[in-house]
Amino acid sequence: SQQGEEDPQALSIQEGENATMNCSYKTSINNLQWYRQNSGRGLVHLILIRSNEREKHSGRLRVTLDTSKKSSSLLITASRAADTASYFCATDPYGGATNKLIFGTGTLLAVQP
């Protein structure tokens, strides 16, 4: 598989429930970032976690990083219909010339009202 694989590919939940998305990657990284993309629109930065961090919170978002397993998870608590979007993890590979991002395949989240 390629750098940055999310699972599940698609997730449908009811408003108020929690949504968990996972990301796996292959190479050593400087950091891992999560982005949201509404249908056909731009990428919105959600949260960044560095390779020496294990957990980070931002509002209703909680991100974990396990560098030994090369995986990360994004938890959205108390989901809302407005959270409906595609969510991508993106890694900044260690040792790169610049902070280019390698994106995953994305999880399509549908929150039913």
Next chain:
Amino acid sequence: EPEVTQTPSHQVTQMGQEVILRCVPISNHLYFYWYRQILGQKVEFLVSFYNNEISEKSEIFDDQFSVERPDGSNFTLKIRSTKLEDSAMYFCASSELGGETQYFGPGTRLLVL
């Protein structure tokens, strides 16, 4: 809040024609990037640019592509002779010096006929 802007939002062109996609990065940012997303696929890194030169480019970024910062505000991506497979959403991003977070524009949807 400052944001990255891109023009045009949509562009339709004939195969073999040249296109220029324009971006205005966030004003105090010094690193600039282009990414593309073919419909239904991952976001892919094309090129990064710093100090008026290319820092890194992917294998996608062949001789048909070029980037330029013609003045203090614009950052452009030129595709010299478009191919059908260049049809995609093209995203510009920028980051601060030493910054890890990249801020993305809304994208230009390019359709090559």
